[in-house]
Amino acid sequence: MSSLPHRAAGPSLARRFVRPALWRALAGACLGLCAVEAAAADNLQIYGLVGSYAGSIKRSDNVERATVVGSGGLTTSWWGIRGGEDLGGGTRAIFQLEQFFQPDTGGAGRSPSDPGGFSRSAWVGFSGGFGQLTVGRHTSPYYVSMQMVNPFGASVVFSPLVLQSYVSTFGGVVIGDTVWNNVVQYVSPTVAGLNATVLYAPGEVAGNAGVNNAGVHLRYVQGHWSAVLSAQRVRTAAVAPSTGQQAWLAGAAYDAGWAKLYASAQRTENAVTDIASRTWQLGTSVPVTQGGSVLASVARTTVERPALAQTARNTGALGYDLFLSRRTDVYVTYLYDRVQGRASGNSYALGIRHTF
Template sequence: MKKAQRIMARLPARAVAGRLGATAFLCSGLALTVAGARADSGSQVQLYGLIGTYVGSVKRSDTPQSTVLMGSGGLTTSFWGIGGKEDLGGGVSAIFALESFFQPQNGALGRSAADPFWSRNAYMGFKGDFGQLTFGRHRNPTYTAESYVNPFGSSTVFSPLVLQTFVTNYGSTIIGDTVWNNTAKYTTPDLKGFGATVIYGLGGVAGSPGVGNLGVHLNYQGHGLTAVLSGQRVRYTAAGPVGAQYAYLAGAAYDFKLVTLYGAWAMTSDVSTPTGSHTYEAGLSIPFSPADFLLAEWARTKRSGPTQATNSLRNTASLGYDHLLSKRTDIYAIYSYDKLSAHPTGNTFAVGIRHTF
């Protein structure tokens, strides 16, 4: 329950069938694990997650017609997870997390059929006064940093900053997923609000030990200010030689009590093509009451490259109203505008609900 409350605190509102047997088996195993953990005071296991869905009319600038649909997630992608730790003594604990995205509108696991079973996080490691060191599949810290500096958080449906940098249908200036495989991740302890994360992904390509991802991330939270600075290198293999993209993010949010203001800048540079991009984002969150929030955000991305086809300008904006029904449940209504150069305007209207557990 405490983990679910921490998840809600980071949300912007504060601001199948084939796998069913496997899921039932895992849940049964979890029940036995929790029972065993209670007998061992040094171990803790939690079941937690978030479920959300929305209904809307969706149209991007580069699509000819709107689509009326029921979508998965919305403000936050639906997921469930099992996490735990064991006290090893000396202030050190062994920790793990196994988390899976799912689609509540149809019961399917993953964000799509391409996702693995544990699609959100799947890692184990150690935590202590030295910080946290884990190994496995991790959420990309650049994506996490973006969620701190825009009012729509980690939304891959409504946040203009996230849409333009990570969502393929909107151009995804940053190469790679919001989750990285085969990675080692180290996070420093909190140092008076300052923190740092380093993540490295082993390439796993025979004869090419240098094919791997690398990210360095700095953050600060305190006195109403949140600030992030991130840099990452993604190497990839295609038909030709190994390519590499460098991506950078700088952003901040400041809570003035009457309004929280957000701003971010991101750029990418592909040294192989060569192509690049610059993204600018601004947003705000206004609390009308402890349970009611107005959210607004705009992002602009200019892409450049050697040909006319690789040059474009995109403006995306979202306006939303979020109402908390309780500490763990909220409802919302959102309008999004999208305009890609040489294409007509796209308009999206949606209403949704979200619940943490």
Template sequence: MKNTFIALAAALACSGAAYAQSNVQLTGLVDMYAGSLKAPAGERTSAVGSGGMTTSWWGLKGTEDLGGGLKADFNLTAFFRADTGDMTRGIPSDTFFSRDANVGLSGSFGRVGLGRDKAPNFLPTILSNPFGDSFVVSPLVLHANVPNFAAGWTNAQTTTGTDTGWSNQIIYSTPSFGGLKANVHYQFGEQTAQGKRGKKNVGANVLYGAGPLSLVAFYERVQIAKPTGIDVQDTKTDWMVGGNYNFNVVKLYGTYGQAKIKAQTLPVDVKNTTYSLGLDVPVTTAGTIKAAAAHTKSEVGAAEGKRTTFTVGYDHFLSKRTDVYGAVMYDRIKWTESKSGTSVVAGIRHRF
């Protein structure tokens, strides 16, 4: 009997050690704002919205230590709208786990991941502007990803080729070399229809951060808009370089990039050129004043349009996980005629 208890205790000890090497975390972020919104060519709307500074999301993340420096990880995270409870970003046909749905292996070689994950454009864009990944008030994010059809600013005028996340992809991430890291992306098109086979998305980004200096760059060649269906688009190439430098009294941001579409189904070629500037000014130990501007020149054949957006705001952290913010944005689109709009928002963001 004594030997039985010893064996059972040893087994439980081994089980506990194995369990300690694995973890699963429930994590996410809730961001809500109230404000008065007016987009160019749109009507003014007073609303309570979700995702003023960061799109609200939740999900499960986990890692397992496989020994010998090798680890397995998974990410299953979903966007949601906290104002309505909808489990989407507000994009038609958005999948449930549209933020992340991937599994990977990592070690001294870096990481190899499979599934839905960030597109090459995402990290460089949010790291090189003071409003991060705000799809409501960040000038650079709006110019890169958000069209305004009412004012004539369509998907062809945005900088990125498709979504900020890609499905059906393989990602290889290098280890960090003195603050320098790269990610290589290959998205399978998975098309079977004649004339659509072999279509795919490829891209890469490079991130550098050491001391006060951060530098970023990305390149994409996009042919697939929605890999879940037969949705092949004209080939769009886009690239951007950017970065920021922290002087302590002020943090400066800047980017420059171009996007081109070679006409196939479109009647003419398209070329978009975007640059942006921004700054963070600490005014207290917990609060910063933020300002940013982005300008895009779009050439569609012989036609030319311009979009200019300015935002000024303030972000104050109440704790490491909770902050409150306010921002005023002016957005102007000049296409066949000039249209503009001004929006004012105030909100709260909580991480868990």
């Protein structure tokens, strides 16, 4: 007799605990579906690139060789979120949030000096028939132009042009980062293959509006040709001399089918110190297998300092990049580096990239 109440308690417990769990599962599924629908409606995307390489690195000014497993390689690893909302009349509200990361260590950013949040870009704005107007942290259009006119693209590890321009351990002559803060940027509509980007970044120094960064950039892409003409003035960099620098870049690329040819020239002038530099670069990308291309580039930078002898640096890169699929490629690279008056350096690496 005493077992009957015990048996009757079973269904009661099931009603108390199983049904609420079922309702919670159903509610979660509904919320998930709603989130998917909202994402689809606003075109929300999660995307990025992860890459890494292993190799042996020795610059011309290095005494010792280093064996490394590095993050990035041909492209710095990053992930992002972007989306927008149709406001009607052909106008959209848009945003983009992107973060660098280091797959070799799992660290955020390119280095500890990067912002803890979205170090690659963080902006919001509008787009439409008038072009695109955005405010926030942006990749420098000068750096974007540089990517278009050399076969190693954005690589801060293997591109001779980028190394000699932006990487301090290679004597980078361009003051400032590849990413700018506090930017108001306008990108014009493309007409006959030509568009313009204009940006302004106040230094946010009270009582000194002259501390600011600014740039004007023209890009042309039509048929087999690509060309860039970029000019920027930097006054808010943390790297000396922070009193300012002007930089100009001109370059072109021509796709002949059997090869793509690249050429660029750059000039920088630093205020106060009167230090100036000239850089030229030649390169090519030659398809040699199904999905595979040989990449080659050479760059030379000469630096002029008052009352000192002119110095020069020569850097050359040779690589083979093989796409295993639309989103995955593997590559091998060799880098030669020579600073005037010093022993040469030689580096080589094997790497992989995957986009998502």
